[in-house]
Amino acid sequence: MNIVFHSGAFDLREWRRAAQTISPEFQLLAPEDVAIEEIDVLLIWRPTLTDWTQACNLKLVIGLGAGIDGLLRQLRLPAGVPVERMRDAGMRQAMSEYATYAVLHFQRNFDQFRQAQQDKVWLPHSPYRANRETRVGVLGLGSLGGAVAQHLSQLGYSTSGWSRSGKSLSGVATFAGETALDEFLGQCDILINMLPHNAATESFLNRDRLSRLPQGSAVVCVSRGAVTDENALLEHLDNGHLRGVMMDVFQQEPLPVAHPLWSHPKVWVTPHQSAPTQIEPALREVMDILRERGLV
Numbered sequence: 001m002n003i004v005f006h007s008g009a010f011d012l013r014e015w016r017r018a019a020q021t022i023s024p025e026f027q028l029l030a031p032e033d034v035a036i037e038e039i040d041v042l043l044i045w046r047p048t049l050t051d052w053t054q055a056c057n058l059k060l061v062i063g064l065g066a067g068i069d070g071l072l073r074q075l076r077l078p079a080g081v082p083v084e085r086m087r088d089a090g091m092r093q094a095m096s097e098y099a100t101y102a103v104l105h106f107q108r109n110f111d112q113f114r115q116a117q118q119d120k121v122w123l124p125h126s127p128y129r130a131n132r133e134t135r136v137g138v139l140g141l142g143s144l145g146g147a148v149a150q151h152l153s154q155l156g157y158s159t160s161g162w163s164r165s166g167k168s169l170s171g172v173a174t175f176a177g178e179t180a181l182d183e184f185l186g187q188c189d190i191l192i193n194m195l196p197h198n199a200a201t202e203s204f205l206n207r208d209r210l211s212r213l214p215q216g217s218a219v220v221c222v223s224r225g226a227v228t229d230e231n232a233l234l235e236h237l238d239n240g241h242l243r244g245v246m247m248d249v250f251q252q253e254p255l256p257v258a259h260p261l262w263s264h265p266k267v268w269v270t271p272h273q274s275a276p277t278q279i280e281p282a283l284r285e286v287m288d289i290l291r292e293r294g295l296v
Contacts, residue, residue: 090278137188197224
């Protein structure tokens with residue numbers, strides 16, 4: 001079987017080494033190693049080559065990341081070829097760690113400490129809410145969002161989650177549908193945006209919805225940049241409605257040098273690293289998918 005690996009972000013050599021530790025027969029090919037008509041499976045992420053319509057033997061495409069909506073818009077494939085995404089690949093743990101750090105950042109007043117350091121002011125007393133008194137809301141309860149919500153609940157946070165359709169998660173108060181959105185937003189001290197990007201979520205976190213958050217709340221953006229209206233976000237930071245924002249995803253990546261998010265005193269920027277794909281877990285998951293489909 002010819003499994004072709006193509007990515008403008010990942011190093012094929014690293015993935016090949018990891019594949020060999022899983023199985024000596026697990027061979028990853030570069031696109032130039034095989035005629036396009038002979039490709040059976042395509043592993044792909046942030047491609048530089050998007051036209052695969054001549055891959056007439058292609059049986060399956062696997063996107064090597066959590067969200068594949070953008071990937072699907074980019075790719076040209078033969079009709080009927082199924083596309084799967086990574087279900088975990090170590091990303092649930094990584095995203096839960098990032099979310100925990102972000103929540104602690106605001107819960108324990110590290111934003112205030114940074115400003116105090118810059119002002120050379122000693123803060124001898126900085127009270128903070130206990131976990132059970134800190135209301136964390138997760139916007140989007142898919143595979144990663146659900147894992148984050150349950151992780152935070154297990155740490156003792158007052159955790160809620162919103163999704164378009166009803167979900168049931170242990171320890172998490174769930175809200176569903178447009179009619180419950182305002183109620184959900186109105187009780188979030190810290191909102192973690194984990195909505196996928198699609199036509200329905202374009203600029204979902206806009207000026208109006210951000211205004212529904214309590215005064216002095218914080219926002220964590222870890223899904224896709226297009227889900228958040230960055231201008232509205234900056235407006236609510238400047239008018240004092242929002243306490244601060246931790247951002248890992250942006251409308252344009254890399255974030256342009258002149259963008260005001262870089263230098264805003266209430267914004268913490270990380271370069272889309274909240275939940276990077278873990279190579280060995282990802283490859284083991286690829287093998288599981290291939291077995292499920294009877295391809296190995």
